[in-house]
Amino acid sequence: MTTPEAAIPLWERAELRAAAGTTLRPGGLNLTDRAAELIGVVPGWRVLDVGSGLGATMKRLCSRYGAQAFGVETSLQQIQRASTGSRCVQADGAILPFGDGVFHALFCECVLSLFDDKSAGLREFYRVLRPGGFLVLSDLHGEGGEGVGSGASCADRAGPLSVTREMLVAQGFSVFLVEDHSRHLKELAAKLIFIDGKPRNQCTCESRRVGYHLVIAQKKGLENGG
Ligand SMILES: C[S@@+](CC[C@H](N)C(=O)[O-])C[C@H]1O[C@@H](n2cnc3c(N)ncnc32)[C@H](O)[C@@H]1O
Known part of the structure; x- marks a missing residue:
């Protein structure tokens, strides 16, 4: 029995790979590079990519x-497509x-909005970071409309940026940077429309204002590095 296309999440579909390339989200590797440069990734850092998709960020880092x-x-399926091995x-x-305190940095690009319990996710991110380690979050945010936190698409599930910020502080992170990158979301949405001349994304976010952000936060403690 084949799965109806509407039941397949957008990030598993060929149309997103055709529109977005190897990063399955707005901003592409330019946004990854911006974050990597801001936090000062240096050779030897252990970096975890949560929701690594096709492995583009891992390979770039x-x-x-x-x-x-x-x-x-x-x-x-994503792991097999990524071919990043073990x-x-x-x-x-x-x-x-x-284990605790293993990573110098953790990237989570367009994934946290998909978590059922975002606070629990952020607690886990905090746990595996070294003191002074950086969390790089890029994701959709959404304001207004019904059903925030439920639904099938990232846009349906994206909550307000202010709530993400509050959750980060509640977990013990210091928020280092918040930037708006909604332009990249519009660019990706436009590419998806023009792949086959009609919008096929099952996004039900017409009643919501949706944008895209980059947030960098830091675990308290000693300086990162070493
Ligand atoms: C929109 S894609 C982004 C992929 C990748 N981060 C990138 O930037 O290209 C979301 C990815 O997160 C994965 N994902 C969803 N929920 C997850 C979870 N709870 N833990 C780990 N990965 C998850 C999906 O399978 C998918 O590959």
Whole structure:
């Protein structure tokens, strides 16, 4: 029996790969580079990418910055497409199979909005970061409308940016940077429309204002590095 296309999440569909390339989200590797440069990734840093998709961020962090990059991804199909080998583990990003204080930085790009319990996810991110370690979050945010936190698409599930910020502070993070990158969301939406001449994304967010942000937060404690 085949799965109806509407039941397949957008990030698993060929149309998103055609529109977005190897990063399944707005902003592409330019946004990854911006974050990597802001936090000062240096060779040897252990960096975890939660929801690593096709592995583009892992590969970039290794090739351009000399980081030891690891990934966690729920979808076996994405892991197979990424071909990043044993550096990517099939696991839920909210229950990370790593010890405390292992990573210099953790990237989570367009994934946190998909978590059922975002606070629990952020608690886990905090746990696996070293003191002074950086969390790079890029994601959709949404204001207004019904059903925030439920629904099938990232846009349906995206909550207000102010709530993400409050959750970060509640977990003990210092918020280092908040930037609006909604322009990249519009660009990706436009590319999706023009792939086959009609919008096929099952986004039900017409009643909501949706945007895209980059947030960098830091775990309290000693300076990162070393
Ligand atoms: C929109 S894609 C973004 C992929 C990648 N971060 C990128 O920037 O291209 C979301 C990815 O998160 C994965 N994902 C969803 N929920 C997850 C979870 N709880 N833990 C780990 N990965 C998850 C999906 O399978 C998908 O590959």
